[in-house]
Amino acid sequence: MKKLLFSTLALCLMACCKETKPVVNYEVIPLPQSIEYTEQEPFQLDAKTVITYPQGNALQEKNASFLASYIQELSGMPIKTQAGVTNGKRIVLKTDLQNANQEAYQLTVTSDQITIDGASPAGVFYGIQTLRKSIDVTHPKALVFPTVVINDAPRFAYRGMHFDVSRHFFTVDFIKQYIDILALHNLNKFHWHLTDDQGWRIEIKKYPRLTEVGSMRKETLIGHLLKDKPHQFDGKPYGGFYTQEQIKEIVKYAQDRYITIIPEIDIPGHTLAVLTAYPELGCTGKDYAVGTKWGVFDDVLCAGNEASYKFLEDVFDELTELFPSKYIHIGGDECPKTRWKECPKCQAKIKALGLKGDGEHTAEQQLQGYVVSRIEQFLKKKGREVIGWDEILEGNNISQDAIVMSWRGTEGGIAAAQRHNRAIMTPHYSLYFDYNQGEDPSKEPLSIGEYLPVKKVYDYEPIDPKLTPEQGKYILGAQANLWTEYIASPAHA
Known part of the structure; x- marks a missing residue:
């Protein structure tokens, strides 16, 4: 405490005497430990x-370049980078820190040197972000750093942010900007929602109609789905998708910033775009159109048709070639069973599997469990692990390896942890960023409509007190989600 008071006083005196303001504040977000x-x-x-890094270390060389570019961006001052040691003023990047948490770092500022020592290059990168954020951009010219020792490591291994590009499409450049914002906040997972009823956004070479047909809708709803009726539409065709080359480019961009992209192909519901392109994969086989409004639709993949599974396996074959992430998100949410109850193929599959319902789950819910489990087993053979929205718990078919993303509240994550499945907490009432930030909706942009102030987000605790310490270990971390039904522009996003 004395040291803190001394340094605060020293900064104040320096500000008064030199008629400048302190330009560095280490109390950044996320706050170091x-x-x-x-x-x-x-x-x-x-x-x-000079920024120095270990000889022959490509990752650290890249880290040094990032730091130099950040400093130049903030101050206009060009800073050199150099492999090996040097005399004079320097910022030293190294990975000598002994810490079981590989994302840990120690940031030390002395009178003649700044040292960022990480347990890995990723740890160094997060130390760089702390140094970068400590600079007051309103007074960037005089970069005076108070001497300090900062020790920091993330509490959770999974620190995620989601982005929906299905309802509205966003350019490659904006996706890169989004990734930059994640890096600034020490987030390490980017959950990319690539497919939904309103548009299929990723090139799959074996199924070209997914982008030729499934990426385009004839028009888009104007106003709010529930509040503005009768529904009106803009009459303008809308679409877009990412080529496989663009996907590779974005994956590499994220990797350079120590961010893993987790792709989501939402199945077996939210598949109107798929059925419009390949109607034979639906229960009725006809009258499909890419969604022009938001919500949940009865038409979903036919779970009794073996062609559906062949399609999914082919899609995930190409997806896993594009995304090195060990996690693949398969959706699993909001899948109405209306068509399955009426579909001869689905009912035959239920009979063949011996699904009869168990009092808690219907036979159709168990059929969804079968779909999820079958794709999970397919991906497991490819060395991948599945994440699904908390509906994948229905049917009791998922293995211990499946990861539950708890969005309808915390209950799904709690249930998963209690049965020793890993979970990621994304409860909508605390972590859905498409909600209003202000209490008065008339002063807010059009949104889905709930109120979520920043303080509620910041105060969220991922490990529920209902969990024992042992169960709490199954909570991988937390993630905020940004759905784009009512977010059409980069500025709004």
Whole structure:
């Protein structure tokens, strides 16, 4: 405490005497675990400062380039990078930190040197983000860093952000900008929602009609789905998709920033775009159209048709070639059983599998469990693990390896952890960023309509008190979701 008071006083005196303002504040978001100021002259960063990194280490060389570019962007000051050691003012990047958490780092500022020591290059990258965020962009020219020792490591291995490009499509450049924002906040997972009723957004070479037909809708709803009736539409065709080359480019961009992209192909519901392109995969086989409004639709993949499974396996074959992530998201949410109850093929599949319902789940819910389990087993053979929305718990078919994403509240995550399945917490009332930030809807952009202030997001605790310490270990982390039914532009996103 004395050191903190001393440093605060010293900064205030320096501000008064030199008629400047302190330009560095280490209390950034996310807040480092430990910030200990030391009683030395501050470090003055100038154009003679050199960023050094270990000889022959490509990841650290890239880290050094990132830091140099951040400093130049903030201050206009070009900073050199150099392999090996150097004399004079320097920022040293190294990976000598001994810590079981590979994303841990120690940031040390002395009078003549800044050192970012990580347990891995990823840890160094997060130390770089803390240093970058500490600079007050309103006074970037005089970069004076108070001397300090910061020790930090993330509490959760999974720190995610989701983005829906199905309802509205966003360019490659904006996806990169989105990834940059994730990196700035030390997030390490990007959940990319690529398919839904309103558009299929990824090129699959074996099924070209997915993008030729499934990526385009004839028009889009104007106004709110529930509040503005009768429904009106804009009459404008809308579409877009990412080529496989663009996907590879974005995956590499994220990897360079220590972010894993987790792709989502939403099945067996939310598949109107698929059925419009390949109607034979639906229960009725006709009268499908890519969704022009939001919500949940009765037409879903036919779970009794073996062609549906061949289609899914082919799609996931190409997907896993594009995305190295060990996690693949398969959706599993909001799948009405209306068509399955009426479909001879689905009912025959239910009979063949001996599904009779168990009091808690209907036979059709158990059939969805079969679909999820079958795709899970297919992906497991490819060395991947599935994530699904909390509906995948229905039917009791998922294996211990499946990961539950709890969105309808915390109950799904709690249930998963209690049965020793891993879970990621994304409860809508705390972590859905398409909600209003202000209490007065008339002063907010059009949104789905609920109120979620920033403080509620910041205060969210992923491990529910209902869980024992042992069960709490199955909570991988948390994720915020951004759905884009009512978000059509990069500025709004």
